């Protein structure tokens with residue numbers, strides 16, 4: 771090995787060490803960014819507040835789904851659910867954790883006056899415009915989605 775080759779080798783070693791030091795590591799163990807989504811109802815409508823949610827890939831989010839109404843609601847976006855890695859879904863009762871669910875999640879149903887946290891890392895960018903709630907309003911004879919409970923999640 772001549773001096774020049776030794777020099778190149780040295781740079782490769784230094785670069786490798788530097789690169790490992792700054793690797794992102796376990797993305798699910800970051801401090802979570804909290805996003806609160808209120809699920810609300812009135813006599814004439816049902817809605818998500820906010821109904822436009824913006825997230826970024828590779829960041830850990832704690833999506834707090836708070837149902838402050840008197841009826842149950844779904845948080846369902848089949849397209850979005852395929853674009854995230856779920857660390858856990860945390861179920862709370864009176865502010866205390868009572869369960870953690872792990873694995874792939876497609877829909878979350880939140881009962882009246884209850885709160886659920888979805889901890890996830892978006893892994894794909896996109897505009898997911900299929901956020902909706904399946905529940906049927908018996909008095910109105912329409913689904914909550916038909917009465918305004920729809921939304922869009924944009925991942926940059």
Ligand SMILES: [Cu+2]
Pocket residue numbers: 816842843844903904905914919
């Ligand atoms: Cu609903």
